[in-house]
Amino acid sequence: MVVVEDLRKSYGTFEAVKGVSFSVSGGEAGGEIVGLLGPNGAGKTTIIKILTCYHYPTSGRASVDSLDVYEDALAIKKRVGYLPENAPVYQDLTVAEYLDFIANARNLAGGLKKERTDWAVHECGLEKMYYRGIDTLSKGYRQRVGLAQAIIHDPEILILDEPTTGLDPNQIIEIRELIRRLGEKKTVILSTHILQEVEAVCSRVLILNEGRIAAQGTVEEITKGMKGEVLFHATLKGADADSLKAGLPEIPGFRKLLSATAAGAGAVSVKFSMDPVDDGGERIFDWAVGRRLKLLELAQERFSLEDIFVKLTHEGDGK
């Protein structure tokens, strides 16, 4: 159970997190995978550093299992597994020595230590690299060593900062599979700027922008709650892109043109949002007929997380 209330953090005069509140409850039934999504500099890493007791918040509260990050840092550190950004590892140690250090730090000993180490090594696919120096490993394997380190003590809460950066597509699939498996029983909080990652593994998402939460909920909730807009995709023939751009706002209920691209043979594909009316399709059809345009294709689309992300993270810029 992670609770964050009106959290703020300033670095000098720069305020990286500007009043963020959310909570993540593991639930008895099993775990939950929550994604912190946002562009670079949105405050994801700062929130994570506060939750893992690496930095103190400037104001507000953050707690893990009712333990406060300021008062009970040691107890929190014991129950959290953490993979920092870029998976820092000791390059002058071997994988075996490194994991031995982490296991000692986690106070694992004897048979349990061996069992947990073997499990983490197996889960992260590190068997062949076990006796290699970490400085000889590729970025992908270092990332896996970092992940093995984070799960070795079987933590109830796992916090991963950009767990798949720098991995190749196959490794990304493997790591996501592992995260999904861990998330069945544990609370996982991961940060990412990759939208597909959230759609692929997270049951819930917090979209952060410029130190604030721009949206939160399940992917479906966020998509639905998109200020009641519907999205249409249409391919029209009989006018060029510029005159379409000028003409589209004539449709009753039209809101915003998202894209207009040439679709070949004099046709133009447009994507735009409209008020949530039942007869949106009819309105577009009538407008096209009125303008003597040929409607080659018309479809109502669901907002993808990508559209939402772009929309939310650009709204503050005044664009």
Place this chain on the structure above:
Amino acid sequence: MTPTTAVFRKELKSYFNSPIAYIATLFFLVFSSVWFFYIQHFFASNSASMRVFFSVMPTIFTVLVPALTMRSWAEEKRMGTAELLLTLPFRERDVVIGKFLATFSLLAIMLALTIPVPFSVSAFGHFDPGQIVGEYLGILLLGAAAIAIGQFISSVSSNQISAFIFGVIVLIAITMVSQAASIFNLPVWFAAVLNYLSLGYHFESLIKGVVDTRDVLYFLVAVTLFLYLNTKVLVFKKWR
């Protein structure tokens, strides 16, 4: 395993997995022996004393100790491993003491390797074993204080080169400060203060073969003070 032990073992492994420990040990042994036998002409000196061997130690330490401690925190920060280390279930003091003990052990191993020197010359005269033990005690205390200072400097430096240079300057200053009292015509009370603060002065006092508790206490206070300051630097950085 206690947190301090875990950090201690990891630090020692890091030392011996990298060339730094071997290079530093070699430098130390060669330099101290060359100094003793060739530069100071021990065999021609007609004196059954190891004093000249030990009196060069503070000077060697001004370079040797920063070379051992420069990586301590600066490298952790540069590699990002400080974040890992400080989010493991350790208290700040566990990590600081673990790191300190690892470097101190390395230095103790180096000093142990010099034990053949007094043994090899013992046949040539009547050495006072008590004095030699006192001298080893003094050098260990001096080393401990220098390591605590170097480790603290590493914690406030952004990279190991500046940690090294800054460490050398500070150690030279506080080792040599007592000589300022004899070079310049300083007021007596001021010279006394400088002497009291100087690492070299207390060390000179110890290697005379008289173990004075005031000198021992001085070194122990210096170690405690700088390790404490080191933990405060870590806590301060959480607020940054």
